[in-house]
Amino acid sequence: MSTMIEVKNVSKTFGKGSNINRVLDECCMYVNKGEFVSLMGASGSGKSTLLYLVGGLDRDFEGEITLCGENIVSLNDRKLSKLRLSNLGFVFQFYNLVMNLNVEDNILLPATMNGRKRSELKEELDEILRITGLTEKRKAMPSTLSGGQQQRVSIARALLGNPSVILADEPTGNLDSKATAEIMELFKRLNEEKGITILQVTHSKECADYGTRTITLDNGKMVS
Numbered sequence: 001m002s003t004m005i006e007v008k009n010v011s012k013t014f015g016k017g018s019n020i021n022r023v024l025d026e027c028c029m030y031v032n033k034g035e036f037v038s039l040m041g042a043s044g045s046g047k048s049t050l051l052y053l054v055g056g057l058d059r060d061f062e063g064e065i066t067l068c069g070e071n072i073v074s075l076n077d078r079k080l081s082k083l084r085l086s087n088l089g090f091v092f093q094f095y096n097l098v099m100n101l102n103v104e105d106n107i108l109l110p111a112t113m114n115g116r117k118r119s120e121l122k123e124e125l126d127e128i129l130r131i132t133g134l135t136e137k138r139k140a141m142p143s144t145l146s147g148g149q150q151q152r153v154s155i156a157r158a159l160l161g162n163p164s165v166i167l168a169d170e171p172t173g174n175l176d177s178k179a180t181a182e183i184m185e186l187f188k189r190l191n192e193e194k195g196i197t198i199l200q201v202t203h204s205k206e207c208a209d210y211g212t213r214t215i216t217l218d219n220g221k222m223v224s
C-alpha cells in the first residue's frame with residue numbers, strides 16, 4: 001500500500017522567547033492511498049496547523065513531510081504549487097466563495113486563474129456538478145444557496161483538477177445535521193468510488209465515523 005501523506009517528527013512553534021508556543025511536538029502520522037482519515041483533538045491542539053503544513057501552505061517547521069512521494073521542504077515554490085495544483089483539493093469550514101460569481105464560475109475560478117481554458121473544462125465541470133448534486137444550481141449566486149449547498153460548491157471547486165487528496169478543515173463546522181450528513185456521504189462516495197484519499201479535521205465523532213480511521217492530536221503529539 002502506498003503512502004500519500006507522511007509526517008515525520010514534525011515540530012511547529014509560534015512566537016519567540018518567553019511567548020513561544022510549541023504547537024506540534026515531534027508529531028508523526030501517515031495516510032495511505034485510498035484512506036479516509038479523520039483528525040480529532042481538542043480546540044487549540046494544532047489540527048489546522050498540521051493540515052496547513054501537510055498542504056504546503058506553511059513550510060516553516062522542523063521535521064519531514066512527504067506528500068505523494070515528494071518531500072515538500074525540498075521543493076522550490078514553483079514545484080510545490082505544481083504538486084498542490086495537480087494533487088490537492090482544499091475544503092474549509094467557511095466556504096470561501098466569491099459572492100459576485102455564480103456557482104460554475106466559482107468552481108472554475110482556480111483553474112482558469114491558472115491558465116486553463118473554460119472550453120476545455122466543460123465536460124469535467126458537468127461531471128463534477130452531477131457528482132455534487134449542483135447541476136440545477138449551476139447559474140445560481142452563492143447568496144441564494146443554503147450552507148450545505150455552498151459547501152458542496154467549495155467541494156466541487158476542490159474536485160476540479162482531479163485531485164488525489166482532499167484536505168478538509170471542519171468542512172461541516174457550520175452546518176446542521178442534515179447538511180452535515182449530505183457532505184459526509186459525498187466525501188464517502190468520493191473516497192469509495194473515485195479513490196480520493198481524504199484527511200478531514202472534525203470535532204464530531206459522527207463525522208469521524210464516516211471515515212476509515214481516526215487519529216487524535218493531544219499536546220502536539222498523535223495519541224492514536
Ligand SMILES: Nc1ncnc2c1ncn2[C@@H]1O[C@H](COP(=O)(O)OP(=O)(O)OP(=O)(O)O)[C@@H](O)[C@H]1O
Pocket residue numbers: 014015021023041042043044045046047048049050
Ligand atoms: N498564525 C498563528 N500565530 C500564532 N499562533 C497561532 C497561529 N496559528 C495557530 N496558532 C496557535 O496554535 C495553536 C493551535 O492552533 P490550531 O488552529 O492549529 O488549533 P486547532 O486544533 O485547529 O483548534 P480548533 O479546533 O479550535 O480549530 C493555538 O494555540 C493557536 O493559538
Ligand SMILES: [Mg+2]
Pocket residue numbers: 047048049169
Ligand atoms: Mg482548527
